[in-house]
Amino acid sequence: MSQRPERMHRVRLRVNGQAREGVVEARKSLADFLREDLDLTGTHLGCEHGVCGACTVWLDGAPVRSCLLLAVQADGAEVMTVEGLAPAGGLHPLQEAFWEHHGLQCGFCTPGILLSAYAFLREHPAPTEGEIREMLAGHLCRCTGYEHIVEAIRAAAEAGAGAVPPGSA
Amino acid sequence: MKPAPFAYAAPRSVEEVVALLAEHGDQAKLLAGGQSLVPMLNFRLARPEVLIDLNRVPGLDGIRLDGGLLRIGAMTRQSTLERHAEVLARCPLLPAALHFIGHPPIRHRGTVGGSLAHADPAAELPAVLACLGGEVVAQSRRGERVIPAAELFVGLMTTALQPDEVMTEVRMRLPAPGAGWAVLEVARRHGDFALVGVVALLELGGEGAIREARLALFSVGPTPVRARAAEEALAGRRPTAEEFQRAAALVEEALDPDSDLHASAEYRREVGGVLARRALTQALARIPGREAR
Structure with missing residues (x-):
């Protein structure tokens, strides 16, 4: 330039x-x-x-x-x-957790939430519900009412998803 | 929802920046973190001919503690300052205020200088600068000048910075060791713009009386508001609930906010007083030795 x-x-x-x-x-x-x-x-x-x-x-x-x-x-x-988050033909553990816990309906907000949540879980491997909800304040979802998203992120944390590199299952 | 066309330059030195500003003047806009300017471009509320990107200018970021002064490069990211260990130890009110700005993806791009230059009346950093006292350094082809905090904010989203100037550094005075502090705001959701906010500093003297109290409120007028009458009333008094209540009444009296879609003037004035009282109480509780009272 x-x-x-x-x-x-x-x-x-x-x-x-x-x-x-x-x-x-x-x-x-x-x-x-x-x-x-x-x-x-x-x-x-x-x-x-x-x-x-x-x-x-x-x-x-x-x-x-x-x-x-x-x-x-x-x-x-x-x-x-x-x-880049998902491995070829599969899902990252964070995405698995969203699938398992009905963390999405129409899916429009999901990609952004996944990328924020992944960064969040790397810094907060064992987050409180309050911390999860504060992180989600930066993302608007008009379908789910957030409850299932919170559950999905909590489950992803328990599964150690924040420590799994992008592109791995 | 897409910007009008503009030409873009990414200069590699402050000299190049000021040369471009001298050439393009008020046809040009400086792009710092872009978290306020880019929305304005997208809405076409701003339609500059030329965008001068500061993100590739080396040396505009960095954090240094220099005696009683905290020196922050204007392009320092808010998230970098928020996590800086020495700043957390010496000036914890600053990270606490930064935490209220948007969300992590916003603070990863947003800069300290950008927020001050944008001068949104609901923004936290202008109130922090007003509370701590300090100054910003501006550079242009005419040379370098220092603008004190009290002179920087001149009106709604308007600063004393001239169209040919670029802010290079922000200097804040570190609070005295052991000073109490609080940053409080009311917003609809975390990360939303504050409906009312306050930054407070409280310093006690040898006899346990208040040596100095400072209160800066935001989102209650076009610029940050220092509650001078309340500050003066508190100086020399004992830090009691009654004194804080009296100060809160003086804050409420001094405020002259506007009504808007989000909150009425009456609401803002009342909440300003309440937050000031809470902030003073919280600041007192943070002074070593006062925790248990």
Whole structure:
């Protein structure tokens, strides 16, 4: 990137361990780049202003809102999306727990919750219900009433899901 | 819900940043953590011609304790400051205030300088700066200047920073060792914007009387509000429930909040008084030797 302000930019980054690149308008969000240019439609876009949490992905090892990050800002970065959480053809233990405990209905909010919950469980391997609910305050779900999501995350914690690397069952 | 087109530059030094600001002036916006600016771009409430990204400028982040001063690079992430061991030990009210900002994914990107420059009236960090006292350093082609906390916030989302200036450092005065503190706010959900909030510091003198009390309220006006009348009334008095109640009444009297969709002016004024009293009580309980009373 030069320091002359430009409207078009080349972006090279790693997504779920693979080198990817594209040419984007400066105004394109990372979320739209993932969905439209890289065909990774597991990342969902709800509110587009950082409130609903559906677009949460990992950037360089920490969860961020991909609707509040420009694709051009992710140049050189390491991104993980929900597609990187599951092993090929299977489910990560965190996803298993959501399945077991009915932690989703329509599933729109689920990818963002999974990526936040995974970061949360790495830092809080034995969370209290209060801590789980505070973490979930950053994610809007309009189906479940959250009860089953809380149960799923508690079960995932008991199963040690936070210690299981992405892409493993 | 997508931004209008803009040109983007990612300068690699403060010199390049100020050169771009000098060239593009108020056509340009500085992009720090983007947790407030990008929503405004997405809503097209902000339509800059040029976006100058500060995220690739080396040396704009970092945390240093320098005597009685905490020096924070303007681009330091809120989550980094929140977890800093020395800050937790010497200025625990700061991590406590940061914890109220949004959610972890917001604080991983959001910056200290960005929050202060955005100057949202419901934001925690401007009130922390107002309570602790301190200053920010601004740089432009005209040189460097220091803006004291009391002069930084001039109105609703408006600071004394000029369109050609970039904030490079935030300096906060560390509380005296043993000072009591509290950060309280009322919001609908954790991470929502505060309906009313308060940051309090309480320092006792040798005789157990109050040496200094400081109260900064937020979300009760266009800028953080220091409750000066209450602070002056408390100085020199004994820290009793009656004195705190009297101070709370003075806080309530001094506030002149607006009504909006989220809360009426009357509600904000009353809750401001209640939170001030609770914050003083909690601050007192945090002073070593006062825990049990």
